Amino acid sequence: MKSASSKRYDIDYMERTRLYYRAMGYETDYQWAHFESVPFTVPARPVRESRLAVITTAMASDADASQRQLAAYPSNPIPASLLTDHLSWDKDNTHTRDVPSFLPLEQINRLVEEGFVGSPGPRFYCLPTEYSKRTTMKEDAPGVLELCRQDRVDLALLVPL
Amino acid sequence: MSLVARHLEANGLPTVILGSARDIVEYCGVPRFYYVDFPLGNPCGKPGDRVMQQAIVQQAVALFESATHSRTTVRAPFEWSEDQSWRDKYARVDDSNRDSLRHKGELRRQQQAQAKTAGDARSPMID
Numbered sequence: 001m002k003s004a005s006s007k008r009y010d011i012d013y014m015e016r017t018r019l020y021y022r023a024m025g026y027e028t029d030y031q032w033a034h035f036e037s038v039p040f041t042v043p044a045r046p047v048r049e050s051r052l053a054v055i056t057t058a059m060a061s062d063a064d065a066s067q068r069q070l071a072a073y074p075s076n077p078i079p080a081s082l083l084t085d086h087l088s089w090d091k092d093n094t095h096t097r098d099v100p101s102f103l104p105l106e107q108i109n110r111l112v113e114e115g116f117v118g119s120p121g122p123r124f125y126c127l128p129t130e131y132s133k134r135t136t137m138k139e140d141a142p143g144v145l146e147l148c149r150q151d152r153v154d155l156a157l158l159v160p161l
Numbered sequence: 162m163s164l165v166a167r168h169l170e171a172n173g174l175p176t177v178i179l180g181s182a183r184d185i186v187e188y189c190g191v192p193r194f195y196y197v198d199f200p201l202g203n204p205c206g207k208p209g210d211r212v213m214q215q216a217i218v219q220q221a222v223a224l225f226e227s228a229t230h231s232r233t234t235v236r237a238p239f240e241w242s243e244d245q246s247w248r249d250k251y252a253r254v255d256d257s258n259r260d261s262l263r264h265k266g267e268l269r270r271q272q273q274a275q276a277k278t279a280g281d282a283r284s285p286m287i288d
Contacts, residue, residue, distance in 0.1 A: 006243075006244070006245055007245055007248070008245050008248075009245075009248060010183055010184065010198065011182075011184075011248050011251060012184055013182040013183075013184050013185050013251075013252075014184055014185055014188065016251060016252040016253075017252060019252075019254050020252040020254055020262070021266075023254040023258075023259060023262040023263065023266070024262050024263065024265055024266025024269065025263055025266035025267065025270070026266065032185055032188055032189065033163065033164055033188075033189045034188055034189060034190070035167070035189065035190045036190070037190070038167065038170075038190040038191060038192060038231035038232055039167055039170040039171040039192060039231065040170060040192050040230060040231035041170050041171075041173050041174065041175045041192070042175070043175045043225050043226065046226070047222060047223075047225050047226055050225075052222065055162070055165065057162065066276075084202070087202075088201065088252075089200070089201040089202030090200035090201045090202050090247065090250075090251050091202075092247075092250050092251070093200040093247040093250060093251070094199075094200045094202045094203055094208065095202070095208060096202050096203070096208075097208065098203075098208035098209055100205060100206075100211070100214050101202075101203040101204075101205050101206055101207065101208045101209075101214060102202065102203055102204055102205055103205070104179070104205045104214070104218040104221075106214075107205065107214055107215050107217075107218035107219070108218065108222075110215060111218070111219060111222060116219065116222070117222060127162070127165065129162075133164060136164045136165065137164055137168070140165060141164055141165045141167075141168035141169070142168070144165050144168075144169065145168060145169055145172055145174065148169065148174055153174070154174075154175075155174070155175050155176070155177075155225055156166075156169050156174055156175070156176045156177075157176075157177050157179060157218075157221065157222065158162045158165060158166050158176055158177070158178045158179070158180075159178075159179045159180065159204055159205065160162040160178070160180045160182075160204070161201060161202050161204065
């Protein structure tokens with residue numbers, strides 16, 4: 001029989017989070033969004049001719065973590081660090097000091113150089129994880145769409161930590 | 162992020178989610194998901210491993226053209242480590258931290274009440 005440390009399984013993040021919150025004394029479980037139908041849009045042009053934007057849940061390194069809101073920053077130069085303390089990433093097992101490990105701007109520039117992607121979005125968008133589904137749908141999602149339209153983006157790569 | 166992806170897609174903008182919490186993303190339902198089975202925090206690859214990071218992003222971007230229907234998930238062909246113990250550690254609740262979590266929750270509820278009074282309706286998930 002294998003020991004626990006060698007057992008490979010997909011973590012049940014919803015169940016872990018439920019138990020964690022109950023242990024913190026919350027009496028009502030968080031209800032994750034769930035839908036039967038899922039929209040699908042076929043890209044209008046090949047990726048090699050498309051402008052690709054990146055959206056992260058990290059915040060700018062000089063942002064105020066208590067002010068969690070959508071913000072856009074230039075994709076060039078690539079920031080040397082970003083604020084991630086406000087997010088629930090796995091602080092026991094890894095770190096976020098290496099920006100390309102969670103914000104793929106360097107990789108996308110290389111895909112552009114190689115002709116695989118048309119161009120990078122001129123800005124990347126920071127959208128801190130939001131507990132309220134209502135706020136996400138009423139404010140954040142339309143806000144991101146508006147930024148994408150302003151920047152004439154064809155495709156969006158969303159990278160939550 | 163899943164809700165944002167759905168909104169962009171519904172408004173004509175194709176999306177790929179590159180991330181790690183598979184159950185949460187798939188429960189919501191998104192068009193294209195490139196799944197990296199790593200500890201939360203490094204969806205684009207292990208810190209410092211530029212070769213892996215490039216491969217992951219290239220494969221995620223390839224989904225824009227290879228996916229032919231919604232709810233397409235592709236799993237990245239990489240392992241975080243041979244030692245799988247990180248899986249057991251995330252958000253673990255046991256006798257060693259039960260009291261501190263209860264205390265943390267009390268503090269958090271106080272902070273939330275203060276934030277609400279101050280008019281800030283936004284709050285994080287686990288912190």
